[in-house]
Amino acid sequence: xxxxxxxxxxxxxxxxxxxxxxxxxxxxxxxxxxxxxxxxxxxxxxxxxxxxxxxxxxxxxxxxxxxxxxxxxxxxxxxxxxxxxxxxxxxxxxxxxxxxxxxxxxxxxxxxxxxxxxxxxxxxxxxxxxxxxxxxxxxxxxxxxxxxxxxxxxxxxxxxxxxxxxxxxxxxxxxxxxxxxxxxxxxxxxxxxxxxxxxxxxxxxxxxxxxxxxxxxxxxxxxxxxxxxxxxxxxxxxxxxxxxxxxxxxxxxxxxxxxxxxxxxxxxxxxxxxxxxxxxxxxxxxxxxxxxxxxxxxxxxxxxxxxxxxxxxxxxxxxxxxxxxxxxxxxxxxxxxxxxxxxxxxxxxxxxxxxxxxxxxxxxxxxxxxxxxxxxxxxxxxxxxxxxxxxxxxxxxxxxxxxxxxxxxxxx
Ligand code: AMP
Ligand code: MG
Numbered sequence: 001x002x003x004x005x006x007x008x009x010x011x012x013x014x015x016x017x018x019x020x021x022x023x024x025x026x027x028x029x030x031x032x033x034x035x036x037x038x039x040x041x042x043x044x045x046x047x048x049x050x051x052x053x054x055x056x057x058x059x060x061x062x063x064x065x066x067x068x069x070x071x072x073x074x075x076x077x078x079x080x081x082x083x084x085x086x087x088x089x090x091x092x093x094x095x096x097x098x099x100x101x102x103x104x105x106x107x108x109x110x111x112x113x114x115x116x117x118x119x120x121x122x123x124x125x126x127x128x129x130x131x132x133x134x135x136x137x138x139x140x141x142x143x144x145x146x147x148x149x150x151x152x153x154x155x156x157x158x159x160x161x162x163x164x165x166x167x168x169x170x171x172x173x174x175x176x177x178x179x180x181x182x183x184x185x186x187x188x189x190x191x192x193x194x195x196x197x198x199x200x201x202x203x204x205x206x207x208x209x210x211x212x213x214x215x216x217x218x219x220x221x222x223x224x225x226x227x228x229x230x231x232x233x234x235x236x237x238x239x240x241x242x243x244x245x246x247x248x249x250x251x252x253x254x255x256x257x258x259x260x261x262x263x264x265x266x267x268x269x270x271x272x273x274x275x276x277x278x279x280x281x282x283x284x285x286x287x288x289x290x291x292x293x294x295x296x297x298x299x300x301x302x303x304x305x306x307x308x309x310x311x312x313x314x315x316x317x318x319x320x321x322x323x324x325x326x327x328x329x330x331x332x333x334x335x336x337x338x339x340x341x342x343x344x345x346x347x348x349x350x351x352x353x354x355x356x357x358x359x360x361x362x363x364x365x366x367x368x369x370x371x372x373x374x375x376x377x378x379x380x381x382x383x384x385x386x387x388x389x390x391x392x393x394x395x396x397x398x399x400x401x402x403x404x405x406x407x408x409x410x411x412x
Contacts, residue, residue, distance in 0.1 A: 001280040003396070004318070004354045007287075010275050011319050014291050014301060015327045017155065018177045023329075026173050029166055032158045034219050035176035036329040041152040043169050046142035051106040052084075055137040058097040058119055058126055059110035062135070065128045073120070073127040082107060097126050106138060113137035155331030177329035182215045183242035184208055185225035187235065187254035187263065188307060193227065206382065207252040207305070207312045214316055215250075218324045230254060236266045243270065243292055243300050247327060250320065253307030263304050264288055272302060280396065282353040283311035284318070301327075309382035314356045314391065317412040337411045339390075341368035343401055347392055351399040361390035361409055370409050 002010075024038035053059065060076060068074035076097035080090045084103035092098060092109030100106075100113060115137060118130040145151065151165050158166070158174070166174060191205040192198060205227050212222045223246050228238045235254075242249035254263045267274060272290035279287050288304030303320050305312040318336065325334035341361060349355035359372040370392050375384035391410045394401065401407045 001278050001285070001353075002276060004279055004281050007276055007279045007289075008319065011289055011323060012326065014275060014289070015323050017326055017331070018180075018329045020154070020175075020177070023178050024175050025178050027176055029163070029172050029174055032166065032174045032176060033160075033163060035158050035174070037152055037154050037156050037158060037162075037174070038177045038329065039175040040150050040154050041166065041169060041171055041174075043145050043147055043149050043151050045170070046146050047144045047168065048139045048141055051141050052139050053082075053100045053102055053104050053106065053113045053137060054139050055113050055115040056101050057113050057115040057117075057137065058128070059092065059100040059107055060097045060112050060114055060128065060132075061092055061094060061110060062112040062132065064094060065112070065114065066131055066134075068128040068131050070129045073129045076126050076128060078121070078124050078126050097128075111135055111138065153331070155329055157330060157333070180220040180248065180324060180328050181223055181246040182220045182248045182250060182324065183223040183225055183246035184211050184215065184250045185228050185238055185242070186252050186307075187228045187230060189230045191227045191253075206309050207307070210309070210313060210382075211250055211252065211305075211316060214313075214321070215324070218321065218328070220248075220324055220328065232266060235263060236270065239263075239266055239270060239302070242302070243294070247298075247300055248320070248324060249300060249302045250305060250316075251303070252305045252312045254304070267302060267304075279315075280353045281314075281318070282349070282355050283308060284315040284356065285311075285353065287315050287319070289319075308380050310358070310378075310380070310385060313382070313385060314358075317391070318356070318410065321412070339368050339409045339411055340406050341370040341390075341392070341409045342404065342406055343370050343372075343392065344403060345372055346403050347372060347394065347401040347407065349394040349399055351394075351397050354396055355394040356391040356410075357394065358385055358388045358391050360388055361411060368409070370407060 020038045065074045079096050081099040082088045082104045084101050088105055088107035090107050098107050112132050112135055114128055114132055120127040151169055186205045186208045190203045192202050194204055215222050225238050228234050267290045272292045274290045276289040278285050286306045290302040292300050305315050322334050322336055347357055359370055362369045373384040373388050392407045
């Protein structure tokens with residue numbers, strides 16, 4: 001059985017990020033949140049676009065006021081007022097000042113702003129009661145960035161700060177990677193949908209719903225292919241539909257070696273190259289990963305997840321989530337996030353496979369703490385997965401973590 005870290009390397013190497021331009025589209029700025037930039041964004045403008053004031057105060061000539069002080073204030077004639085948003089019409093001569101407000105354009109002849117707190121206004125005159133530094137409180141044109149500067153690299157997700165940058169750079173239309181399509185289906189003769197009455201021996205399909213939610217959270221489009229019975233022809237048809245229409249195909253169930261488990265055979269028959277058959281982790285051992293090579297240069301990836309609900313989720317978080325993130329075009333931040341956390345109670349494993357124990361990661365007084373989920377941690381019991389957000393991972397050979405010790409935790 002393949003160790004988890006080797007499986008991870010194999011899987012992550014199967015997916016090159018989407019390339020541009022064949023996988024990109026243009027969206028309006030307001031629809032761009034959560035999308036991934038397909039091209040770097042450069043500025044068309046200098047920013048600030050004009051020399052402007054960083055304070056409410058008085059625009060002055062530095063030469064006039066460089067020796068002023070509280071005891072010996074320089075007195076200047078106030079020749080006008082410049083509000084934000086207007087081109088100033090006045091021009092300062094020696095001995096003159098202009099009332100100015102934050103963000104307003106500097107008038108001709110002025111090079112420095114005196115903040116109003118160190119001035120005293122007397123009708124059309126102002127007393128400057130402190131010496132400024134040359135060019136103080138002036139935001140110079142182009143001092144933040146200049147036309148042609150790279151503002152954002154490609155391969156990054158657009159969130160609130162990037163929305164603001166794109167808006168400031170007047171990018172109303174943004175080039176982003178297309179959304180991935182992920183086909184999902186459950187396999188098993190015993191499965192029924194939640195709205196069907198249960199007959200003896202039947203089980204409600206929950207994996208389709210959990211997996212669809214996870215895929216949607218990652219910003220991909222879901223293609224629901226339903227429940228497929230354990231019959232070779234039905235499975236073959238469904239997988240063929242998935243390969244035809246999606247970038248990633250997720251099935252759950254049917255990959256262990258029971259009499260009715262056909263998935264692996266069918267993958268090979270459809271031209272899939274199987275890279276992984278089983279992984280030394282618990283839960284999650286029966287994981288199949290295959291990659292197809294289609295005539296149109298597409299390479300859909302198939303993940304056959306275990307049927308047990310907790311095992312399906314663990315393997316999704318461990319392998320599929322980073323794969324979707326990487327394939328969707330993210331350059332950074334697609335990798336799993338590991339955190340070192342203290343455990344207030346002991347954790348156990350049989351030590352034979354890498355063990356994934358679910359629970360809640362809390363930040364307590366600046367220290368991460370991992371609290372084991374209450375109830376039975378068998379992979380068929382998914383109820384205690386509610387409210388969890390992390391897995392403590394015990395490596396092969398480690399049977400116990402004592403209360404108060406630290407453990408590596410995978411945040412999901
Ligand atoms: P399998 O991997 O097909 O051998 O299934 C392992 C266990 O998970 C069996 O008890 C199945 O009934 C159960 N199971 C399989 N698929 C699902 C599903 N979609 N939803 C809930 N339980 C499932
Ligand atoms: Mg099955």
